[in-house]
Amino acid sequence: MSALRPDLAIIAREVRAGARVLDVGCGDGQLMAALRDAKNVDARGLELNAHDVATSVSRGLSVIQGDADTDLAEYPDGSFDYAILSQTLQTTKRPDLVLDHLVRIGREAFVSFPNFAQWRIRFAHMFGGRMPVTKQLPHLWYDTPNIHHVTIDDFRSLLHERNIEIEGQWFLSGNKPRADRFANLLAQHAVFKLRRK
Amino acid sequence: MALLMQEDTRFGLDKKIRLLGPVRLDSGAEFAPVDIAYETYGALNADKSNAILICHALTGDQYVASTHPMTGKDGWWTRMVGPGKPIDPARHCIISINVMGSCMGSSGPASIDPTTGAAYAMGFPVITIPDMVRAQALLLDHLGIETLEAVVGGSMGGMQALSWAALYPERVKSAVVIASTARHSAQNIAFHEVGRQAIMADPRWKNGAYYGHEAPSSGLAVARMAAHITYLSEAGLTEKFGRRLQNRDAKSFGFDADFQVESYLRYQGLSFVDRFDANSYLYITRAMDYFDLAEPHDGILARAFAGTKTRFCLISFDSDWLYPTAESRRIVHALNAAGAAVSFVELSSPFGHDAFLLEAPEMNRIVDGFLRAGEQ
Numbered sequence: 001m002s003a004l005r006p007d008l009a010i011i012a013r014e015v016r017a018g019a020r021v022l023d024v025g026c027g028d029g030q031l032m033a034a035l036r037d038a039k040n041v042d043a044r045g046l047e048l049n050a051h052d053v054a055t056s057v058s059r060g061l062s063v064i065q066g067d068a069d070t071d072l073a074e075y076p077d078g079s080f081d082y083a084i085l086s087q088t089l090q091t092t093k094r095p096d097l098v099l100d101h102l103v104r105i106g107r108e109a110f111v112s113f114p115n116f117a118q119w120r121i122r123f124a125h126m127f128g129g130r131m132p133v134t135k136q137l138p139h140l141w142y143d144t145p146n147i148h149h150v151t152i153d154d155f156r157s158l159l160h161e162r163n164i165e166i167e168g169q170w171f172l173s174g175n176k177p178r179a180d181r182f183a184n185l186l187a188q189h190a191v192f193k194l195r196r197k
Numbered sequence: 198m199a200l201l202m203q204e205d206t207r208f209g210l211d212k213k214i215r216l217l218g219p220v221r222l223d224s225g226a227e228f229a230p231v232d233i234a235y236e237t238y239g240a241l242n243a244d245k246s247n248a249i250l251i252c253h254a255l256t257g258d259q260y261v262a263s264t265h266p267m268t269g270k271d272g273w274w275t276r277m278v279g280p281g282k283p284i285d286p287a288r289h290c291i292i293s294i295n296v297m298g299s300c301m302g303s304s305g306p307a308s309i310d311p312t313t314g315a316a317y318a319m320g321f322p323v324i325t326i327p328d329m330v331r332a333q334a335l336l337l338d339h340l341g342i343e344t345l346e347a348v349v350g351g352s353m354g355g356m357q358a359l360s361w362a363a364l365y366p367e368r369v370k371s372a373v374v375i376a377s378t379a380r381h382s383a384q385n386i387a388f389h390e391v392g393r394q395a396i397m398a399d400p401r402w403k404n405g406a407y408y409g410h411e412a413p414s415s416g417l418a419v420a421r422m423a424a425h426i427t428y429l430s431e432a433g434l435t436e437k438f439g440r441r442l443q444n445r446d447a448k449s450f451g452f453d454a455d456f457q458v459e460s461y462l463r464y465q466g467l468s469f470v471d472r473f474d475a476n477s478y479l480y481i482t483r484a485m486d487y488f489d490l491a492e493p494h495d496g497i498l499a500r501a502f503a504g505t506k507t508r509f510c511l512i513s514f515d516s517d518w519l520y521p522t523a524e525s526r527r528i529v530h531a532l533n534a535a536g537a538a539v540s541f542v543e544l545s546s547p548f549g550h551d552a553f554l555l556e557a558p559e560m561n562r563i564v565d566g567f568l569r570a571g572e573q
Contacts, residue, residue, distance in 0.1 A: 044538075050542050050543060050545065053540070053541075053542040054544075054559050054562055054563050056540075057510065057540045057563045057566050057567055058562050058563060058566025058567070060566060060567070060569065060570025060571075061540070061570075062508070062539060063540050063541075063542075064529055064533070064539065064540060064541045065543055066526075074530050074533060075533065076534070
Protein backbone atom coordinates (compact mmCIF):
# COMPACT_ATOMS: atom_id res chain seq x y z
CA MET A 1 0.00 0.00 0.00
CA SER A 2 1.49 3.34 -0.98
CA ALA A 3 1.45 6.04 1.68
CA LEU A 4 -2.06 7.41 1.99
CA ARG A 5 -2.82 11.07 2.41
CA PRO A 6 -3.02 11.61 6.21
CA ASP A 7 -6.79 12.14 6.33
CA LEU A 8 -7.29 8.99 4.23
CA ALA A 9 -4.96 7.06 6.52
CA ILE A 10 -7.19 7.95 9.48
CA ILE A 11 -10.32 6.85 7.60
CA ALA A 12 -8.62 3.66 6.39
CA ARG A 13 -7.66 2.85 9.97
CA GLU A 14 -11.16 3.43 11.31
CA VAL A 15 -13.16 1.50 8.69
CA ARG A 16 -14.19 -1.95 9.84
CA ALA A 17 -12.78 -4.90 7.89
CA GLY A 18 -15.20 -6.44 5.40
CA ALA A 19 -17.49 -3.39 5.42
CA ARG A 20 -19.42 -1.98 2.45
CA VAL A 21 -18.13 1.48 1.61
CA LEU A 22 -19.19 4.24 -0.77
CA ASP A 23 -16.37 6.68 -1.47
CA VAL A 24 -17.90 9.89 -2.81
CA GLY A 25 -15.33 11.85 -4.78
CA CYS A 26 -12.98 8.88 -4.75
CA GLY A 27 -10.40 10.45 -7.07
CA ASP A 28 -8.10 7.86 -8.56
CA GLY A 29 -9.27 5.25 -6.06
CA GLN A 30 -6.32 5.32 -3.68
CA LEU A 31 -8.39 4.91 -0.52
CA MET A 32 -10.69 2.31 -2.07
CA ALA A 33 -7.75 0.22 -3.24
CA ALA A 34 -6.16 0.44 0.21
CA LEU A 35 -9.39 -0.58 1.91
CA ARG A 36 -9.90 -3.47 -0.49
CA ASP A 37 -6.34 -4.74 -0.20
CA ALA A 38 -5.83 -4.28 3.54
CA LYS A 39 -9.32 -4.82 4.91
CA ASN A 40 -11.21 -6.77 2.27
CA VAL A 41 -13.71 -3.95 2.05
CA ASP A 42 -16.40 -3.98 -0.66
CA ALA A 43 -15.81 -0.47 -1.94
CA ARG A 44 -17.78 1.50 -4.51
CA GLY A 45 -16.84 4.93 -5.75
CA LEU A 46 -18.36 8.04 -7.27
CA GLU A 47 -16.08 10.46 -9.09
CA LEU A 48 -16.67 13.43 -11.38
CA ASN A 49 -13.39 13.36 -13.31
CA ALA A 50 -13.42 10.85 -16.20
CA HIS A 51 -9.67 10.30 -16.16
CA ASP A 52 -9.75 9.51 -12.43
CA VAL A 53 -12.64 7.10 -13.00
CA ALA A 54 -10.62 5.37 -15.72
CA THR A 55 -7.65 5.05 -13.38
CA SER A 56 -9.86 3.65 -10.61
CA VAL A 57 -11.49 1.12 -12.93
CA SER A 58 -8.12 0.09 -14.31
CA ARG A 59 -7.21 -0.67 -10.69
CA GLY A 60 -10.11 -3.08 -10.62
CA LEU A 61 -12.38 -0.84 -8.57
CA SER A 62 -16.10 -0.30 -9.12
CA VAL A 63 -16.42 3.41 -9.76
CA ILE A 64 -19.21 5.39 -11.38
CA GLN A 65 -18.67 8.71 -13.02
CA GLY A 66 -21.07 11.11 -11.39
CA ASP A 67 -21.65 14.21 -9.35
CA ALA A 68 -22.12 14.24 -5.58
CA ASP A 69 -24.51 17.17 -5.94
CA THR A 70 -26.90 15.34 -8.25
CA ASP A 71 -26.33 11.60 -8.11
CA LEU A 72 -26.40 10.72 -4.42
CA ALA A 73 -30.20 10.84 -4.42
CA GLU A 74 -30.14 7.58 -6.41
CA TYR A 75 -28.63 5.58 -3.56
CA PRO A 76 -31.05 3.91 -1.15
CA ASP A 77 -31.02 4.58 2.61
CA GLY A 78 -28.48 2.60 4.60
CA SER A 79 -27.13 0.84 1.52
CA PHE A 80 -23.56 1.15 2.80
CA ASP A 81 -21.84 0.68 6.15
CA TYR A 82 -19.84 3.83 5.51
CA ALA A 83 -20.17 6.74 3.14
CA ILE A 84 -16.93 8.67 2.77
CA LEU A 85 -16.43 12.21 1.56
CA SER A 86 -12.77 13.19 1.69
CA GLN A 87 -11.62 16.65 0.65
CA THR A 88 -14.72 17.05 -1.46
CA LEU A 89 -17.29 18.78 0.77
CA GLN A 90 -15.90 22.23 0.01
CA THR A 91 -16.16 21.60 -3.76
CA THR A 92 -19.87 20.76 -3.79
CA LYS A 93 -22.62 23.19 -4.70
CA ARG A 94 -24.73 22.30 -1.68
CA PRO A 95 -22.54 20.82 1.05
CA ASP A 96 -25.50 20.69 3.43
CA LEU A 97 -27.56 18.47 1.11
CA VAL A 98 -24.56 16.30 0.28
CA LEU A 99 -24.00 15.81 4.00
CA ASP A 100 -27.65 14.80 4.48
CA HIS A 101 -27.24 12.17 1.75
CA LEU A 102 -24.03 10.85 3.28
CA VAL A 103 -25.57 10.07 6.66
CA ARG A 104 -28.64 8.67 4.91
CA ILE A 105 -26.78 6.34 2.52
CA GLY A 106 -24.13 5.26 5.01
CA ARG A 107 -24.99 3.97 8.44
CA GLU A 108 -21.91 5.97 9.36
CA ALA A 109 -20.05 8.62 7.40
CA PHE A 110 -16.56 10.03 7.27
CA VAL A 111 -16.03 13.61 6.14
CA SER A 112 -12.65 15.28 5.83
CA PHE A 113 -11.97 18.86 4.76
CA PRO A 114 -9.36 21.62 4.96
CA ASN A 115 -10.05 24.01 7.81
CA PHE A 116 -10.40 27.54 6.50
CA ALA A 117 -10.03 29.03 9.99
CA GLN A 118 -6.50 27.74 10.54
CA TRP A 119 -4.33 30.58 11.80
CA ARG A 120 -2.11 30.84 8.70
CA ILE A 121 -5.15 31.40 6.57
CA ARG A 122 -6.56 33.90 9.06
CA PHE A 123 -3.21 35.74 9.00
CA ALA A 124 -3.03 35.77 5.23
CA HIS A 125 -6.52 37.14 5.08
CA MET A 126 -6.11 39.66 7.86
CA PHE A 127 -2.72 41.05 6.92
CA GLY A 128 -2.51 40.28 3.23
CA GLY A 129 -6.03 41.41 2.57
CA ARG A 130 -6.22 38.82 -0.20
CA MET A 131 -7.86 35.42 -0.53
CA PRO A 132 -5.30 33.09 1.04
CA VAL A 133 -3.15 30.84 -1.12
CA THR A 134 -1.40 28.23 1.02
CA LYS A 135 0.23 24.85 0.55
CA GLN A 136 -3.02 23.15 1.55
CA LEU A 137 -5.20 25.51 -0.49
CA PRO A 138 -2.97 26.36 -3.43
CA HIS A 139 -5.62 27.74 -5.79
CA LEU A 140 -6.26 31.32 -6.74
CA TRP A 141 -9.72 32.62 -5.94
CA TYR A 142 -10.97 32.52 -9.53
CA ASP A 143 -10.02 28.97 -10.42
CA THR A 144 -10.35 27.18 -7.09
CA PRO A 145 -12.50 24.05 -7.01
CA ASN A 146 -13.17 24.94 -3.37
CA ILE A 147 -16.32 26.96 -3.77
CA HIS A 148 -17.58 26.52 -0.21
CA HIS A 149 -14.79 27.13 2.23
CA VAL A 150 -15.66 25.81 5.64
CA THR A 151 -14.17 25.99 9.12
CA ILE A 152 -14.30 23.34 11.81
CA ASP A 153 -16.70 25.44 13.86
CA ASP A 154 -18.93 26.08 10.84
CA PHE A 155 -19.04 22.37 10.20
CA ARG A 156 -19.91 21.57 13.80
CA SER A 157 -22.73 24.06 13.73
CA LEU A 158 -24.08 22.53 10.51
CA LEU A 159 -23.99 19.09 12.14
CA HIS A 160 -25.93 20.43 15.09
CA GLU A 161 -28.50 22.02 12.82
CA ARG A 162 -28.90 18.83 10.78
CA ASN A 163 -29.17 16.60 13.83
CA ILE A 164 -26.02 14.70 12.98
CA GLU A 165 -24.00 13.11 15.73
CA ILE A 166 -20.21 13.20 15.92
CA GLU A 167 -18.83 9.72 16.62
CA GLY A 168 -15.19 10.62 16.20
CA GLN A 169 -13.02 13.54 15.20
CA TRP A 170 -9.38 13.86 14.23
CA PHE A 171 -7.33 16.93 13.45
CA LEU A 172 -4.16 17.36 11.46
CA SER A 173 -1.43 19.93 11.11
CA GLY A 174 0.56 19.02 8.07
CA ASN A 175 0.78 15.25 8.35
CA LYS A 176 0.73 15.20 12.14
CA PRO A 177 -2.23 14.57 14.37
CA ARG A 178 -3.13 17.37 16.69
CA ALA A 179 -5.21 17.64 19.87
CA ASP A 180 -8.85 18.72 19.83
CA ARG A 181 -8.03 21.86 21.77
CA PHE A 182 -8.21 25.01 19.65
CA ALA A 183 -8.60 22.83 16.59
CA ASN A 184 -10.50 25.54 14.75
CA LEU A 185 -7.49 27.83 15.10
CA LEU A 186 -4.66 25.35 14.81
CA ALA A 187 -5.71 22.40 12.63
CA GLN A 188 -5.18 22.41 8.86
CA HIS A 189 -7.43 19.42 8.27
CA ALA A 190 -10.29 17.79 10.07
CA VAL A 191 -11.75 14.30 9.81
CA PHE A 192 -15.18 13.60 11.30
CA LYS A 193 -16.98 10.34 11.81
CA LEU A 194 -20.71 10.96 11.76
CA ARG A 195 -24.06 9.30 12.23
CA ARG A 196 -27.63 10.48 11.89
CA LYS A 197 -29.26 10.89 15.33
CA MET B 198 -6.72 -38.62 -28.89
CA ALA B 199 -9.51 -38.85 -31.40
CA LEU B 200 -11.70 -37.01 -28.96
CA LEU B 201 -9.08 -34.31 -28.56
CA MET B 202 -8.82 -33.81 -32.32
CA GLN B 203 -12.55 -33.64 -32.56
CA GLU B 204 -12.55 -31.01 -29.82
CA ASP B 205 -9.97 -28.98 -31.69
CA THR B 206 -12.16 -28.66 -34.73
CA ARG B 207 -14.75 -26.80 -32.71
CA PHE B 208 -12.30 -23.93 -32.26
CA GLY B 209 -10.63 -21.73 -34.83
CA LEU B 210 -11.34 -19.32 -37.64
CA ASP B 211 -14.43 -19.24 -39.83
CA LYS B 212 -16.37 -22.03 -38.16
CA LYS B 213 -19.92 -23.00 -38.91
CA ILE B 214 -22.07 -25.51 -37.11
CA ARG B 215 -25.65 -26.70 -37.39
CA LEU B 216 -27.18 -27.26 -33.97
CA LEU B 217 -30.39 -29.16 -33.46
CA GLY B 218 -31.85 -26.55 -31.18
CA PRO B 219 -34.55 -25.56 -30.95
CA VAL B 220 -34.24 -21.96 -29.81
CA ARG B 221 -37.37 -20.95 -27.95
CA LEU B 222 -38.14 -17.53 -29.31
CA ASP B 223 -39.75 -14.61 -27.49
CA SER B 224 -42.51 -14.69 -30.09
CA GLY B 225 -43.49 -18.11 -28.75
CA ALA B 226 -42.23 -19.97 -31.81
CA GLU B 227 -39.47 -22.54 -31.76
CA PHE B 228 -36.70 -22.33 -34.31
CA ALA B 229 -34.65 -25.29 -35.52
CA PRO B 230 -32.20 -26.23 -36.83
CA VAL B 231 -29.90 -23.37 -35.86
CA ASP B 232 -26.90 -22.59 -38.01
CA ILE B 233 -24.21 -20.64 -36.19
CA ALA B 234 -21.16 -19.09 -37.81
CA TYR B 235 -18.44 -18.09 -35.40
CA GLU B 236 -14.73 -17.69 -34.80
CA THR B 237 -12.48 -18.30 -31.85
CA TYR B 238 -9.03 -16.92 -31.11
CA GLY B 239 -6.74 -18.19 -28.38
CA ALA B 240 -7.05 -21.36 -26.34
CA LEU B 241 -9.44 -22.33 -23.61
CA ASN B 242 -7.49 -22.85 -20.38
CA ALA B 243 -7.64 -26.01 -18.28
CA ASP B 244 -10.46 -24.84 -15.99
CA LYS B 245 -12.28 -23.18 -18.89
CA SER B 246 -12.32 -19.85 -17.09
CA ASN B 247 -10.86 -17.57 -19.75
CA ALA B 248 -13.61 -17.45 -22.37
CA ILE B 249 -14.67 -14.02 -23.56
CA LEU B 250 -17.61 -13.58 -25.88
CA ILE B 251 -17.54 -10.57 -28.20
CA CYS B 252 -20.96 -9.48 -29.43
CA HIS B 253 -21.23 -7.53 -32.65
CA ALA B 254 -23.37 -4.58 -33.68
CA LEU B 255 -26.21 -4.40 -36.21
CA THR B 256 -24.15 -4.83 -39.36
CA GLY B 257 -21.14 -6.45 -37.70
CA ASP B 258 -20.07 -10.04 -37.93
CA GLN B 259 -17.89 -12.74 -36.43
CA TYR B 260 -14.74 -11.36 -38.06
CA VAL B 261 -13.73 -9.32 -35.01
CA ALA B 262 -10.01 -9.62 -35.48
CA SER B 263 -9.54 -11.53 -38.71
CA THR B 264 -9.78 -10.51 -42.33
CA HIS B 265 -13.32 -10.16 -43.62
CA PRO B 266 -13.80 -12.76 -46.38
CA MET B 267 -15.89 -10.45 -48.59
CA THR B 268 -14.31 -7.04 -48.12
CA GLY B 269 -10.73 -8.14 -47.45
CA LYS B 270 -10.63 -5.59 -44.63
CA ASP B 271 -9.19 -6.12 -41.16
CA GLY B 272 -11.49 -7.27 -38.40
CA TRP B 273 -13.86 -4.62 -37.07
CA TRP B 274 -12.42 -4.42 -33.56
CA THR B 275 -8.69 -5.01 -33.91
CA ARG B 276 -8.17 -1.99 -31.64
CA MET B 277 -9.71 -3.93 -28.75
CA VAL B 278 -9.02 -7.55 -29.67
CA GLY B 279 -5.64 -8.99 -30.58
CA PRO B 280 -2.09 -9.52 -29.33
CA GLY B 281 -1.24 -6.92 -26.69
CA LYS B 282 -4.80 -5.61 -26.67
CA PRO B 283 -7.20 -5.66 -23.69
CA ILE B 284 -8.79 -8.81 -25.08
CA ASP B 285 -5.78 -10.89 -25.99
CA PRO B 286 -5.67 -14.37 -27.55
CA ALA B 287 -2.54 -15.03 -25.50
CA ARG B 288 -4.65 -14.77 -22.37
CA HIS B 289 -8.23 -15.33 -23.44
CA CYS B 290 -10.28 -17.76 -25.45
CA ILE B 291 -12.16 -15.25 -27.58
CA ILE B 292 -15.42 -16.22 -29.22
CA SER B 293 -17.36 -14.14 -31.70
CA ILE B 294 -20.63 -15.27 -33.16
CA ASN B 295 -22.60 -13.99 -36.12
CA VAL B 296 -26.01 -13.17 -34.63
CA MET B 297 -29.10 -15.06 -35.60
CA GLY B 298 -30.95 -13.12 -38.29
CA SER B 299 -27.73 -11.90 -39.87
CA CYS B 300 -26.23 -12.99 -43.16
CA MET B 301 -22.67 -14.11 -42.54
CA GLY B 302 -23.40 -17.79 -42.01
CA SER B 303 -25.75 -17.93 -39.05
CA SER B 304 -29.42 -18.67 -39.61
CA GLY B 305 -31.15 -15.68 -41.15
CA PRO B 306 -33.72 -14.80 -43.78
CA ALA B 307 -31.25 -15.59 -46.58
CA SER B 308 -30.61 -19.11 -45.20
CA ILE B 309 -32.23 -22.11 -46.81
CA ASP B 310 -35.28 -23.38 -44.98
CA PRO B 311 -34.69 -27.16 -44.89
CA THR B 312 -38.43 -27.81 -45.01
CA THR B 313 -38.88 -25.95 -48.34
CA GLY B 314 -35.42 -25.98 -49.89
CA ALA B 315 -35.79 -22.22 -50.56
CA ALA B 316 -34.61 -19.19 -48.62
CA TYR B 317 -36.70 -18.35 -45.56
CA ALA B 318 -37.06 -14.74 -46.73
CA MET B 319 -39.97 -13.24 -44.76
CA GLY B 320 -40.82 -16.72 -43.50
CA PHE B 321 -37.93 -16.34 -41.07
CA PRO B 322 -39.34 -15.79 -37.58
CA VAL B 323 -39.15 -12.32 -36.07
CA ILE B 324 -36.46 -12.57 -33.43
CA THR B 325 -35.32 -10.48 -30.49
CA ILE B 326 -31.99 -9.63 -28.90
CA PRO B 327 -32.60 -12.24 -26.15
CA ASP B 328 -33.32 -14.79 -28.92
CA MET B 329 -29.89 -14.05 -30.41
CA VAL B 330 -28.40 -14.63 -26.98
CA ARG B 331 -30.24 -17.92 -26.54
CA ALA B 332 -28.77 -19.12 -29.84
CA GLN B 333 -25.31 -18.04 -28.66
CA ALA B 334 -25.83 -20.02 -25.46
CA LEU B 335 -26.51 -23.11 -27.56
CA LEU B 336 -23.14 -22.67 -29.25
CA LEU B 337 -21.36 -22.24 -25.91
CA ASP B 338 -22.98 -25.49 -24.76
CA HIS B 339 -21.61 -27.10 -27.92
CA LEU B 340 -18.15 -25.67 -27.17
CA GLY B 341 -18.35 -27.00 -23.62
CA ILE B 342 -18.08 -23.53 -22.10
CA GLU B 343 -20.27 -23.16 -19.05
CA THR B 344 -19.07 -19.80 -17.74
CA LEU B 345 -17.85 -16.73 -19.57
CA GLU B 346 -15.12 -14.63 -18.03
CA ALA B 347 -16.77 -11.75 -19.84
CA VAL B 348 -19.31 -10.77 -22.45
CA VAL B 349 -18.20 -7.65 -24.28
CA GLY B 350 -20.10 -5.59 -26.81
CA GLY B 351 -20.73 -2.14 -28.19
CA SER B 352 -24.03 -0.80 -29.51
CA MET B 353 -26.26 -3.82 -30.29
CA GLY B 354 -23.39 -5.91 -28.90
CA GLY B 355 -23.92 -4.13 -25.61
CA MET B 356 -27.61 -5.04 -25.71
CA GLN B 357 -26.57 -8.66 -26.08
CA ALA B 358 -24.10 -8.36 -23.21
CA LEU B 359 -26.87 -6.93 -21.00
CA SER B 360 -29.24 -9.68 -22.11
CA TRP B 361 -26.62 -12.33 -21.36
CA ALA B 362 -26.28 -10.95 -17.83
CA ALA B 363 -30.06 -10.85 -17.41
CA LEU B 364 -30.85 -14.26 -18.96
CA TYR B 365 -27.84 -16.28 -17.77
CA PRO B 366 -26.44 -14.45 -14.73
CA GLU B 367 -24.68 -17.56 -13.51
CA ARG B 368 -22.83 -17.92 -16.80
CA VAL B 369 -21.45 -14.37 -16.96
CA LYS B 370 -18.76 -13.20 -14.55
CA SER B 371 -18.29 -9.78 -16.13
CA ALA B 372 -20.11 -7.71 -18.72
CA VAL B 373 -18.68 -4.80 -20.69
CA VAL B 374 -21.36 -2.65 -22.28
CA ILE B 375 -20.14 0.17 -24.51
CA ALA B 376 -22.17 2.91 -26.23
CA SER B 377 -25.37 0.98 -25.67
CA THR B 378 -28.80 1.07 -24.11
CA ALA B 379 -31.26 -1.14 -22.26
CA ARG B 380 -34.10 -0.12 -24.55
CA HIS B 381 -34.69 1.41 -27.94
CA SER B 382 -36.09 4.92 -27.74
CA ALA B 383 -38.79 6.34 -29.99
CA GLN B 384 -36.06 8.17 -31.88
CA ASN B 385 -34.07 4.94 -32.33
CA ILE B 386 -37.16 3.15 -33.63
CA ALA B 387 -37.98 6.07 -35.90
CA PHE B 388 -34.61 6.01 -37.63
CA HIS B 389 -34.84 2.25 -38.09
CA GLU B 390 -38.29 2.58 -39.58
CA VAL B 391 -36.94 5.04 -42.16
CA GLY B 392 -34.37 2.42 -43.14
CA ARG B 393 -36.90 -0.38 -43.34
CA GLN B 394 -39.31 1.69 -45.39
CA ALA B 395 -36.49 2.55 -47.80
CA ILE B 396 -35.85 -1.16 -48.33
CA MET B 397 -39.51 -2.05 -48.67
CA ALA B 398 -40.08 0.83 -51.11
CA ASP B 399 -37.47 -0.60 -53.45
CA PRO B 400 -39.49 -2.46 -56.14
CA ARG B 401 -36.85 -5.17 -56.15
CA TRP B 402 -37.65 -6.04 -52.53
CA LYS B 403 -40.77 -8.00 -53.64
CA ASN B 404 -41.98 -8.67 -50.10
CA GLY B 405 -38.59 -10.13 -49.32
CA ALA B 406 -38.70 -12.81 -52.02
CA TYR B 407 -35.82 -11.44 -54.05
CA TYR B 408 -33.33 -14.28 -53.57
CA GLY B 409 -32.12 -15.51 -56.94
CA HIS B 410 -33.07 -12.12 -58.40
CA GLU B 411 -31.70 -8.62 -58.08
CA ALA B 412 -31.51 -7.51 -54.47
CA PRO B 413 -33.17 -4.26 -53.29
CA SER B 414 -29.78 -2.61 -53.09
CA SER B 415 -31.03 0.95 -53.67
CA GLY B 416 -33.32 0.71 -50.68
CA LEU B 417 -30.66 -0.93 -48.55
CA ALA B 418 -28.13 1.74 -49.51
CA VAL B 419 -30.53 4.51 -48.46
CA ALA B 420 -31.20 2.67 -45.19
CA ARG B 421 -27.47 2.52 -44.56
CA MET B 422 -27.00 6.18 -45.42
CA ALA B 423 -29.69 7.28 -42.99
CA ALA B 424 -28.32 5.02 -40.26
CA HIS B 425 -24.75 6.09 -40.87
CA ILE B 426 -25.63 9.69 -40.01
CA THR B 427 -26.78 8.50 -36.60
CA TYR B 428 -23.38 6.88 -35.99
CA LEU B 429 -21.55 10.20 -36.40
CA SER B 430 -21.77 13.49 -34.58
CA GLU B 431 -22.59 16.85 -36.07
CA ALA B 432 -19.20 18.15 -34.98
CA GLY B 433 -17.52 15.09 -36.50
CA LEU B 434 -19.28 15.58 -39.83
CA THR B 435 -18.42 19.25 -39.84
CA GLU B 436 -14.79 18.54 -39.10
CA LYS B 437 -14.55 15.81 -41.72
CA PHE B 438 -16.52 17.45 -44.53
CA GLY B 439 -17.79 20.88 -43.65
CA ARG B 440 -19.42 22.29 -46.77
CA ARG B 441 -16.53 21.24 -48.97
CA LEU B 442 -17.34 20.28 -52.54
CA GLN B 443 -16.48 16.93 -54.06
CA ASN B 444 -13.93 17.07 -56.91
CA ARG B 445 -15.27 20.33 -58.26
CA ASP B 446 -14.74 24.04 -57.84
CA ALA B 447 -18.34 25.18 -57.93
CA LYS B 448 -21.84 23.91 -57.28
CA SER B 449 -23.25 22.04 -60.28
CA PHE B 450 -26.81 23.33 -59.92
CA GLY B 451 -27.87 19.74 -60.27
CA PHE B 452 -28.29 16.69 -58.11
CA ASP B 453 -24.93 15.03 -58.36
CA ALA B 454 -23.02 14.58 -55.15
CA ASP B 455 -21.76 18.15 -55.06
CA PHE B 456 -20.78 17.97 -51.42
CA GLN B 457 -18.17 15.67 -49.98
CA VAL B 458 -20.59 14.52 -47.32
CA GLU B 459 -23.04 13.37 -50.01
CA SER B 460 -20.33 11.50 -51.83
CA TYR B 461 -19.20 9.90 -48.60
CA LEU B 462 -22.70 8.75 -47.68
CA ARG B 463 -23.33 7.39 -51.17
CA TYR B 464 -20.12 5.41 -50.91
CA GLN B 465 -21.12 4.10 -47.47
CA GLY B 466 -24.46 3.00 -48.89
CA LEU B 467 -23.05 1.38 -52.02
CA SER B 468 -20.24 -0.51 -50.32
CA PHE B 469 -22.67 -1.80 -47.70
CA VAL B 470 -25.01 -3.53 -50.13
CA ASP B 471 -22.19 -5.78 -51.34
CA ARG B 472 -21.81 -7.37 -47.97
CA PHE B 473 -25.23 -7.23 -46.36
CA ASP B 474 -28.64 -8.76 -46.96
CA ALA B 475 -31.59 -6.38 -47.00
CA ASN B 476 -33.92 -8.78 -45.21
CA SER B 477 -31.32 -9.30 -42.48
CA TYR B 478 -31.34 -5.54 -42.06
CA LEU B 479 -35.11 -5.65 -41.56
CA TYR B 480 -34.97 -8.48 -39.04
CA ILE B 481 -32.08 -7.17 -36.97
CA THR B 482 -33.39 -3.60 -36.79
CA ARG B 483 -36.71 -5.08 -35.67
CA ALA B 484 -34.96 -7.05 -32.94
CA MET B 485 -33.28 -3.87 -31.74
CA ASP B 486 -36.55 -1.93 -31.78
CA TYR B 487 -38.23 -4.64 -29.71
CA PHE B 488 -35.42 -4.45 -27.18
CA ASP B 489 -36.50 -3.26 -23.76
CA LEU B 490 -34.84 -5.18 -20.97
CA ALA B 491 -37.23 -3.77 -18.36
CA GLU B 492 -40.39 -4.77 -20.20
CA PRO B 493 -40.65 -8.31 -18.81
CA HIS B 494 -40.09 -6.83 -15.32
CA ASP B 495 -43.01 -4.39 -15.19
CA GLY B 496 -40.77 -1.67 -16.54
CA ILE B 497 -38.39 -1.85 -13.58
CA LEU B 498 -34.94 -2.37 -15.04
CA ALA B 499 -33.30 -3.18 -11.69
CA ARG B 500 -35.40 -6.36 -11.50
CA ALA B 501 -33.73 -7.67 -14.65
CA PHE B 502 -30.54 -7.84 -12.60
CA ALA B 503 -31.92 -8.76 -9.16
CA GLY B 504 -29.34 -10.62 -7.11
CA THR B 505 -26.78 -10.59 -9.91
CA LYS B 506 -23.19 -11.51 -9.13
CA THR B 507 -22.00 -10.27 -12.51
CA ARG B 508 -19.58 -7.32 -12.53
CA PHE B 509 -20.49 -4.60 -14.99
CA CYS B 510 -18.48 -1.97 -16.79
CA LEU B 511 -20.34 0.62 -18.86
CA ILE B 512 -18.78 3.20 -21.13
CA SER B 513 -20.54 5.93 -23.08
CA PHE B 514 -19.30 8.71 -25.34
CA ASP B 515 -20.30 12.33 -24.90
CA SER B 516 -20.98 12.93 -28.61
CA ASP B 517 -23.06 9.74 -29.08
CA TRP B 518 -26.62 10.88 -29.69
CA LEU B 519 -27.84 7.47 -30.85
CA TYR B 520 -27.39 5.89 -27.41
CA PRO B 521 -26.59 8.92 -25.29
CA THR B 522 -24.96 8.85 -21.87
CA ALA B 523 -28.35 9.17 -20.16
CA GLU B 524 -29.20 5.64 -21.36
CA SER B 525 -26.02 4.24 -19.83
CA ARG B 526 -26.75 6.13 -16.63
CA ARG B 527 -30.19 4.57 -16.50
CA ILE B 528 -28.58 1.13 -16.62
CA VAL B 529 -26.03 2.13 -13.99
CA HIS B 530 -28.81 3.37 -11.75
CA ALA B 531 -30.66 0.07 -12.12
CA LEU B 532 -27.52 -1.96 -11.45
CA ASN B 533 -26.83 0.14 -8.36
CA ALA B 534 -30.34 -0.50 -7.14
CA ALA B 535 -29.75 -4.22 -7.73
CA GLY B 536 -26.56 -3.97 -5.65
CA ALA B 537 -24.37 -5.00 -8.57
CA ALA B 538 -20.68 -4.15 -8.83
CA VAL B 539 -20.78 -1.56 -11.56
CA SER B 540 -18.34 0.90 -13.07
CA PHE B 541 -19.29 3.62 -15.49
CA VAL B 542 -17.53 6.38 -17.32
CA GLU B 543 -18.48 8.80 -20.06
CA LEU B 544 -15.54 9.35 -22.36
CA SER B 545 -15.02 12.38 -24.51
CA SER B 546 -14.80 11.89 -28.26
CA PRO B 547 -15.82 13.92 -31.30
CA PHE B 548 -16.79 10.80 -33.25
CA GLY B 549 -20.30 10.10 -31.99
CA HIS B 550 -21.63 6.57 -31.65
CA ASP B 551 -18.85 5.15 -33.84
CA ALA B 552 -16.27 6.20 -31.24
CA PHE B 553 -16.28 2.73 -29.69
CA LEU B 554 -14.87 1.28 -32.93
CA LEU B 555 -12.13 3.87 -33.21
CA GLU B 556 -8.88 4.55 -31.42
CA ALA B 557 -9.80 5.30 -27.79
CA PRO B 558 -6.86 4.70 -25.45
CA GLU B 559 -8.92 5.53 -22.37
CA MET B 560 -11.54 2.94 -23.33
CA ASN B 561 -8.82 0.32 -23.76
CA ARG B 562 -7.27 1.22 -20.42
CA ILE B 563 -10.62 0.82 -18.68
CA VAL B 564 -11.55 -2.47 -20.35
CA ASP B 565 -8.07 -3.88 -19.71
CA GLY B 566 -8.12 -2.97 -16.01
CA PHE B 567 -11.69 -4.15 -15.59
CA LEU B 568 -10.99 -7.55 -17.17
CA ARG B 569 -7.72 -8.07 -15.31
CA ALA B 570 -9.41 -7.31 -11.99
CA GLY B 571 -11.91 -10.06 -12.76
CA GLU B 572 -9.10 -12.50 -13.51
CA GLN B 573 -7.58 -12.23 -10.02
